[in-house]
Amino acid sequence: MPSSVYQRDRCITGIHGMDEILRGGIPYGSTVLAAGTCGSGKTTLGMEFLVRGALAGEACAHFTATEPSVKLLENIRQYAFFDMNMVDTGLINVFDVDVLYSWLGLDKASFDLDDVHALIKAIVDIVNTIGVTRLVIDSVTTLCYKIKSEQLIRDFLFTLGKKLATLGCTTILISEITSATENAHWSSFGVEEAIADGIIVMGDVERMGHLLRFLQVVKMRGTAHSRAKHAIELTPLGVMLTPMLKWGSAGEANWGG
Amino acid sequence: MAKKVTFSKEDEEFFGKNGSFGVPKFDMEMNGGVPRGFTIIAFTDTGSGAELFAKQFTSPAEEPDNTLYISTNEGQQEIIRIYEKYSWPLDISVRTIGEEYNSNVLEKQLLASRYRLEGFRIDDIQKLAQTRFVDDSNQDYLTEVTNEVMALDPYFRVVMDSLDFFTQREDPSRVIGMIRMLQAHTQMYRGLLFITVSNDGLPPAVKQELSQIADMVLSFKVRTIGTDFETSMIVSKFRNSPENLKILVFRVTPDEAITPETVERIA
Numbered sequence: 470m471p472s473s474v475y476q477r478d479r480c481i482t483g484i485h486g487m488d489e490i491l492r493g494g495i496p497y498g499s500t501v502l503a504a505g506t507c508g509s510g511k512t513t514l515g516m517e518f519l520v521r522g523a524l525a526g527e528a529c530a531h532f533t534a535t536e537p538s539v540k541l542l543e544n545i546r547q548y549a550f551f552d553m554n555m556v557d558t559g560l561i562n563v564f565d566v567d568v569l570y571s572w573l574g575l576d577k578a579s580f581d582l583d584d585v586h587a588l589i590k591a592i593v594d595i596v597n598t599i600g601v602t603r604l605v606i607d608s609v610t611t612l613c614y615k616i617k618s619e620q621l622i623r624d625f626l627f628t629l630g631k632k633l634a635t636l637g638c639t640t641i642l643i644s645e646i647t648s649a650t651e652n653a654h655w656s657s658f659g660v661e662e663a664i665a666d667g668i669i670v671m672g673d674v675e676r677m678g679h680l681l682r683f684l685q686v687v688k689m690r691g692t693a694h695s696r697a698k699h700a701i702e703l704t705p706l707g708v709m710l711t712p713m714l715k716w717g718s719a720g721e722a723n724w725g726g
Numbered sequence: 727m728a729k730k731v732t733f734s735k736e737d738e739e740f741f742g743k744n745g746s747f748g749v750p751k752f753d754m755e756m757n758g759g760v761p762r763g764f765t766i767i768a769f770t771d772t773g774s775g776a777e778l779f780a781k782q783f784t785s786p787a788e789e790p791d792n793t794l795y796i797s798t799n800e801g802q803q804e805i806i807r808i809y810e811k812y813s814w815p816l817d818i819s820v821r822t823i824g825e826e827y828n829s830n831v832l833e834k835q836l837l838a839s840r841y842r843l844e845g846f847r848i849d850d851i852q853k854l855a856q857t858r859f860v861d862d863s864n865q866d867y868l869t870e871v872t873n874e875v876m877a878l879d880p881y882f883r884v885v886m887d888s889l890d891f892f893t894q895r896e897d898p899s900r901v902i903g904m905i906r907m908l909q910a911h912t913q914m915y916r917g918l919l920f921i922t923v924s925n926d927g928l929p930p931a932v933k934q935e936l937s938q939i940a941d942m943v944l945s946f947k948v949r950t951i952g953t954d955f956e957t958s959m960i961v962s963k964f965r966n967s968p969e970n971l972k973i974l975v976f977r978v979t980p981d982e983a984i985t986p987e988t989v990e991r992i993a
Contacts, residue, residue, distance in 0.1 A: 537858065537859075538858055539858050559852070559855070562851070562855040563855065564854055564855055565857070565858060565859075565860075567860050568854065568857045568858070568859070568860055569854065570860075571860045571861065572837070572838060572841055572854060573838055573841055573842055574834075574835060574838030574839070574842070576860070587841075587842040590842070590845060591841065591842075591845070591846065594845040594846045594851075595846060595851050595854075598846065598847075598848055598851055599848070599851060
């Protein structure tokens, strides 16, 4: 029976298990907050999101603020899904945020309104000029550290998200959090989670003395999705997501079958 | 324990107790020139001839490779032109901090303004994506200059024209600290250090402290008399030689550059 329900176009992440959780992928143009604790696989998830896009011929961009791009690329090379040619040929464009700051005269302790606008303009310029459809900012926490007012952080994220959505760019904002428990905030400044279209939480759970990585989609505007915790395995082939405890309603039970 | 510097007898004989200002008539008025180890601070008015005097001060260049002219306002070409004009030695070391600052800092700021205003072009983005490290050209010129002077051999001759570059950009206490260090070094190494600093905008407390550190204080003045200008130098401090305190009216001649004309004793 043909469905009369409007379905938004999806950005197929290509990450094993993720598109099934999201019922087909992230709605195009969404800004998704990937909030996770240290070592939970945020950067790998972000990088694989870009690589899968590049393999489909999409232009991708990665802004790295937490580690130098040289180190990031060296670390990511161990994964079979990554091919350095994607960077060399400009399919994946990796930008060092400190270089961007230096070019924009933003190498200072804190940003004012003009600086924030300059940063938004630069990111949007890059996305627009090279037609980026997948963007990862790693991490938005580091970017926001220099923005001293909560209102300005809100403006920054809201304006950036709005402009990127207009350009049809699906964005993952990586956020560093110290705890991924149920009562924890999913962002460092408390405003990112309210503005983002989607929230993916990543953390660790202890099982029989072992730390298991988990991923949970808490919110995703424009699509139904599973809210169950999924175990993450960082394999040489990439991120693998498998249901952790039980799998939602009966209709969802066939996932991954 | 204080560092000891030894001087050979030959050097002592060669360099003597005094050095020349580069202006024979001025040497005469100062009873034989400037004692080795002196730090001279010249407070200047715009258009008073202090820049020319600063260059002239390097002209005796007893040891050209131990003579350093630091300019914060002029470029290499302009400095060479003046040295050629008066046949002063061209083999001294010259550092043009103003030029370095323009290319390292101001050009970068201008480019940043363009990026912020006009955005990135495709070639900018390609270059940005290939740039992995920040070009760290934010130099600490104050430390650099201090180290450069401190690295010179005994009997050096250094001119810094002018200190304004640092007083306008750095914390005054840091600049004063640098001058104190250089004064002590100059004294120990029997060098000659000549520093110009503009009167305009200099806080009185900084001026007072600089005057206290200096062994000799000069003021370069310019005033109009009818349709003419009169330039003068006031020697308001000369450590242990108050008889040298004078007002010297000078003019600039094509052969000798700055030349005192009339002298009035003030002590």
